[in-house]
Amino acid sequence: MQKHSRQRDAILQNLMSRRDHPTADAIYQSLRHDLPRISLGTVYRNLNLMAEMGMIRSISCEGGIRHYDYDTSDHCHYVCTCCGNVMDLPIPADKELNRLAQASGIGSIDCHSLIFYGTCSRCKEQVSAGNREL
Template sequence: MSHEHNHLQEALDTLKETGVRITPQRHAILEFLIQSMTHPTADDIYKALEGKFPNMSVATVYNNLRVFREVGLVKELTYGDASSRFDFVTTEHYHAICEDCGKIVDFHYPGLDEVEQLASHVTGFKVSHHRMEVYGTCPECTINKEVH
């Protein structure tokens, strides 16, 4: 049984447990998010599925991404650019973002608990979580630059 299949099944179970109906559209959006190695925008998802669902509304994509976010299946990533990207939640990881081509690559690093503690101490906040990304140039774009 593939990892993708596992993830999908677990996601569907989560939906059932939380009383969220499993519709063909939701199934397809989840499936696409899980198999997608990129971190797609709502519009990416909409375009990717319009072959299978010619009548699907873009509102459906947004609605369901919100639902998935609310039950914890999906994280919304907001970078500087115009639209949010969506990431199926598996294990904790951080992102490296290429400033030339926009590619997003996952990398693992132990959680920055110490930072959260210090921040909590100096600001008085009750800290719930954090976000962190590194920015730079991916190997492909580095090569392209060297050629020119």
């Protein structure tokens, strides 16, 4: 059992208060003013621990960048390949996929992660406006 930690509580509170899917660095940057002794390594270790414990979800993106989500329910994500933003996709999770995967006989299925990739509307607008620096 892990001991209670003020820093871990602050990291979790920060993640719970956000609508985006921040990286460890984004969480660190938002906490370091109030917790000047916190390190980026501490943020990474605590996020990884909370993900292992099932308290949060870790989303692996291109280039090995991880984003974090407080919502651990089955839901889909959208990753913009231009700006790297990760967003919840407002479509219901497909429970049928779990059943189909289970029926394949490959092994037991606990859950699945479905990530869509593309260019978000903000980046498309910037490209249309002639701003090629994304």
